[in-house]
Amino acid sequence: MKNTSKLVLALTVIVSFAFIKPKHSEPKKINIVIDAGHGGTDFGATSDAITEKKIVEQVTKKIKSLNSNVVIHFTRNEDNFLSLNDRTAFINKLKPDLVLSLHVNTSLNNKTSGLEFYVAKETEFFEKSSKIAGELINKFATNKNLKVSNVKTGPFYILKKSEVPAVIVELGYLTNENDKKYLVDDNEQNKIAQSISEFISEMK
Template identity: 60%
Template sequence: MKNSSKLFLILIALTSFAFISPKKLENKQINVVLDAGHGGKDFGATQDELSEKQIVEQIITKIKAFNKNKNIIFHFTRSTDRFIPLQDRTDFINTIKPDLVLSLHTNASPNSNTSGMEFYVSKESNSYEQSNLIAENFQTKFLNSNYKVAEIKNANFYILKKSEVPAVIMELGYLTNENDKKNLASNNEQNQIAKKIIECISELK
């Protein structure tokens, strides 16, 4: 082959690499298990006519509906109101091996003044460092959007320590606090939370 044709081929290879490479990165899939806490006979926290199991299911349904990022593949531990033991949830998670498990809950406290979001990760998880980084990103995003968010907490909740991948529990707010309760029951506020969660997940890789 002539030297000039070699050079031409190298140039073609270099330019196509430059164009194809970022596209490949863009298309990298992000697998996420969305875990709606509780379900069926297990209502979770309840306050007046509201129940934790219902609120988290509503928000997860919205996350699924609003997501336009085709790189994100969602998997669900439950998409209907049914009871699923914790071990069944982590068995499912460990079969999928997603990039993240996001478990949604709402909180309750004997003190009605306690309010705000909380994020939990487990130091007993072998993905602790990564879980913590992801939780920090979520925390920052919500703080920047004027949500009240506590420091990230360490807890040995089953789903956190038994998932063999990064896992974060997000407590969306306190049903025992009037303001949080009002927000969590609001269709519009649920929409905002769902959209914010999609934003956070989109930045995972």
């Protein structure tokens, strides 16, 4: 081979390599489980005809209808009963990047209000879950009409038994008049679903 041919070949090889995409440029597929609390015979918190199971189901359906670049799995799509063990079995089989379990709160004090975010200390995912909960709180805090808590801890079954990061989001207090208004309001539910959808879409 002539020297010039060698040079042309070498250059061709270099140029070809320049067009091979590095593997790490592919986006990481994020899997999320949205767990709508209660369902079926388990109504959760109630106030007159309003039920926790229905509110979290409505918000879950709104999250589902929003476009997101992550894969979202649902422990329930309908008004059916699932035990806590059924839920964690589903989660631990899937091994998602995050579980968000949606609930509605009650208090004997009708002045207690706002969204609360819980993680469990009793798991190896405590730190990761706390970090995610903090970021989720910041996302909700951009909605000035909502009152949000700091990251709280509680030994809840779904948090302790999920073998992945998990956060319980209590969307508000059914026992507080102001919270009750936004919890059942279609537009306010849309905003809550939007915040959650945006948050999970931005996860890396």
